[in-house]
Amino acid sequence: MNPFKYGCVVEGEFFCPRPELERDLAAFVKSGQNVVIQGARRMGKTSLIKRTVNSVKGVRMLYVDLYCIQTLSDFCRRVMAGVSETSEKMPFLKKAMSLVSRLRPVLSFDSMTGAPSISVDARAAGEPDSLGVTMAMIRKLASEEKLCVVFDEFQDILNLPNAQTVLAEMRSTIQFQPDTPYLFSGSVRNEMMGIFEDSDSPFFKSAVPFTVGAIDTGDLARFVVARFKKGNRVIDEETAAELVRYADSVTGDVQQLCEAIWDTTETGATISLDNINAAFELVFAREYESYGDSVRQLTPLQTSVLRAIAEASGCKIFSEEFMTKVGTSSTGALRTALARLVDKRLIYQYGGEYKFTNPFFREWIRRKM
Numbered sequence: 001m002n003p004f005k006y007g008c009v010v011e012g013e014f015f016c017p018r019p020e021l022e023r024d025l026a027a028f029v030k031s032g033q034n035v036v037i038q039g040a041r042r043m044g045k046t047s048l049i050k051r052t053v054n055s056v057k058g059v060r061m062l063y064v065d066l067y068c069i070q071t072l073s074d075f076c077r078r079v080m081a082g083v084s085e086t087s088e089k090m091p092f093l094k095k096a097m098s099l100v101s102r103l104r105p106v107l108s109f110d111s112m113t114g115a116p117s118i119s120v121d122a123r124a125a126g127e128p129d130s131l132g133v134t135m136a137m138i139r140k141l142a143s144e145e146k147l148c149v150v151f152d153e154f155q156d157i158l159n160l161p162n163a164q165t166v167l168a169e170m171r172s173t174i175q176f177q178p179d180t181p182y183l184f185s186g187s188v189r190n191e192m193m194g195i196f197e198d199s200d201s202p203f204f205k206s207a208v209p210f211t212v213g214a215i216d217t218g219d220l221a222r223f224v225v226a227r228f229k230k231g232n233r234v235i236d237e238e239t240a241a242e243l244v245r246y247a248d249s250v251t252g253d254v255q256q257l258c259e260a261i262w263d264t265t266e267t268g269a270t271i272s273l274d275n276i277n278a279a280f281e282l283v284f285a286r287e288y289e290s291y292g293d294s295v296r297q298l299t300p301l302q303t304s305v306l307r308a309i310a311e312a313s314g315c316k317i318f319s320e321e322f323m324t325k326v327g328t329s330s331t332g333a334l335r336t337a338l339a340r341l342v343d344k345r346l347i348y349q350y351g352g353e354y355k356f357t358n359p360f361f362r363e364w365i366r367r368k369m
């Protein structure tokens, strides 16, 4: 069994402990503090939140994933999906259903697992009052037992056509629940910042900021050594630290790289940096179609900019050298191409530099394009 997992929430032995973050977040949950959790994709926000909230005794987590919602109806359905997941306890589900009867909820049971789930009528959930109904349900449930409400990928609220009105209405319910901790988590920095730091946003200064950054390289390297040992491989701490750096210290990318290394080595093997190449090839093979899809949507200039950034380490974006590499003399065209690449979330700006969101994609561009 591969001792590494990626692409899903990790728990138990797959989770590298983050004692300070876990302690601080747990303290906020216990005190009913609202928190805005911010961090790049795959840093481990969702795993940290689920593990921490589940560890706080006497608190029930209502976890709502807002990833890629597009309509108010999506929002309501995601909340009900969160309610369904929260517990097998029937009374809770029944209570929740009675509170949203306006949305014509239906209880069904998964034919394979038997797990109950609540669905709501898509049309009813799209009516303007469905937000109020849903938020009121959460408030009522929270008044009867201690809830911790998690809105994950919260920035995607901004996809809704009337996002500011939705935010204002959410805020007006939430502010009357001083004892219920709400955790708002998001990965798109500027959008999350806009919601919580713009003075005219309904959520302005309404939650304590909390950052989930990279795990300390030494801690993560020791975790990697122990996991490889569990999987019958040997690696020393220095090589493990180098692996962490290869994956830009992004928690999930480190796991993905390690998973591929484990997969391409034999029982008893000693892992060296030479094994990384084979691992990269495996990652590339698995991601082949998605990388291809990304590149197909780009103009030749945009691809060329990506290639230059992938190779650029330390080279200034508007320098002569960089422009030559890209093959353009127009700073305007370069600026537009960069903006499009940021829009597509392939790169992001960080301290005056542009970086790839995904280090494997960067390597693929560098090696294959």
Ligand SMILES: Nc1ncnc2c1ncn2[C@@H]1O[C@H](COP(=O)(O)OP(=O)(O)O)[C@@H](O)[C@H]1O
Residues within 6 Å of the ligand: 005, 006, 007, 008, 009, 010, 014, 015, 016, 017, 018, 039, 040, 041, 042, 043, 044, 045, 046, 047, 048, 187, 251, 252, 253, 255, 256
């Ligand atoms: N504490 C951790 N220890 C080990 N791996 C982790 C940890 N947190 C996250 N990961 C890895 O990162 C991946 C993404 O984690 P996730 O919690 O979904 O991150 P985020 O919500 O920030 O995108 C997981 O699939 C797992 O491989």
Ligand SMILES: [Mg+2]
Residues within 6 Å of the ligand: 045, 046, 047, 152
């Ligand atoms: Mg997440």
